[in-house]
Amino acid sequence: AQTVTQSQPEMSVQEAETVTLSCTYDTSESDYYLFWYKQPPSRQMILVIRQEAYKQQNATENRFSVNFQKAAKSFSLKISDSQLGDAAMYFCAYRPLTGGGNKLTFGTGTQLKVEL
Amino acid sequence: DTAVSQTPKYLVTQMGNDKSIKCEQNLGHDTMYWYKQDSKKFLKIMFSYNNKELIINETVPNRFSPKSPDKAHLNLHINSLELGDSAVYFCASSRGHDYEQYFGPGTRLTVT
Numbered sequence: 001a002q003t004v005t006q007s008q009p010e011m012s013v014q015e016a017e018t019v020t021l022s023c024t025y026d027t028s029e030s031d032y033y034l035f036w037y038k039q040p041p042s043r044q045m046i047l048v049i050r051q052e053a054y055k056q057q058n059a060t061e062n063r064f065s066v067n068f069q070k071a072a073k074s075f076s077l078k079i080s081d082s083q084l085g086d087a088a089m090y091f092c093a094y095r096p097l098t099g100g101g102n103k104l105t106f107g108t109g110t111q112l113k114v115e116l
Numbered sequence: 117d118t119a120v121s122q123t124p125k126y127l128v129t130q131m132g133n134d135k136s137i138k139c140e141q142n143l144g145h146d147t148m149y150w151y152k153q154d155s156k157k158f159l160k161i162m163f164s165y166n167n168k169e170l171i172i173n174e175t176v177p178n179r180f181s182p183k184s185p186d187k188a189h190l191n192l193h194i195n196s197l198e199l200g201d202s203a204v205y206f207c208a209s210s211r212g213h214d215y216e217q218y219f220g221p222g223t224r225l226t227v228t
Contacts, residue, residue, distance in 0.1 A: 039157075042221075043204065043221060043222045043224075044219065044221055044222070045206060045208075045219035045222075046219075047216060047217075050216065089157060091159065102147060102149075102164065102171075102210060102212075102217070103161050103164065103172055104151075104159075104161060104217060105161075106158070106159040106160070108156070108157070108158055109157050109158075
C-alpha cells in the first residue's frame with residue numbers, strides 16, 4: 001500500500017522569506033502523480049502544484065516549486081517570498097497513474113505559519 | 117460559479133440520527149469522491165464513483181451509503197450516527213482518470 005509521510009507537523013517562516021516543506025512517500029509503482037494541496041482556515045482544499053513522476057523536470061507555479069527526487073521518493077515544496085496568505089495546512093498527496101480508482105493518498109499535513 | 121458544492125456546510129445532530137450530505141458538480145466530470153477529514157486533519161478517501169458506478173469503497177462502516185443519482189451528484193447518507201462520525205466530509209470530482217481532483221468546501225458534521 002502506498003503511504004505518504006510529512007514529518008513536520010508545523011513550520012514557521014518570516015514574510016518574504018523562503019520555506020521548504022518535506023514529504024516522502026512509499027510506492028512500488030514506477031508511474032504516478034504527486035500533489036501539494038493547501039487548506040487555509042476557510043477549509044477549502046486548493047491544489048498548489050502537481051508533478052508527474054515520469055517527468056524529470058521539477059514543477060513550478062509562480063512562487064511555488066518542488067524538489068522531486070524519484071529515487072529517494074522525496075517530494076518537497078518550496079515557497080519563495082512567503083506571504084501572509086500562504087499561512088495554511090499543506091498536504092502532500094500521491095495518486096497512481098493507472099488503477100487504484102484515481103484514489104488520492106494524503107500525508108498528515110504541515111501547518112505553515114507566516115510571521116511579520 | 118461554484119464548481120463543486122456541498123450542502124449543508126455545517127450539520128449538528130444527535131447520536132442515532134440519520135443524515136445526508138449532498139454534493140453537486142457542474143464541471144461535467146464523470147468521477148466523484150467522498151473524503152473524510154478527522155479531528156487531526158487526516159484526510160482519507162471513503163468512496164469513489166465513476167459514471168454512477170462504485171469504484172472505490174474503502175473500509176467504511178456500512179452505515180455510510182453513497183448514492184449517485186446521476187453523474188453530477190454524489191450524496192452521502194449516514195445511518196445511526198455515532199460520536200466518531202464527527203469530522204469534515206469533502207466531496208471531490210475529476211474527469212475520469214485525469215489527475216486533478218476538484219474539492220468542495222466541506223461539510224463539518226458534529227454528532228452530540
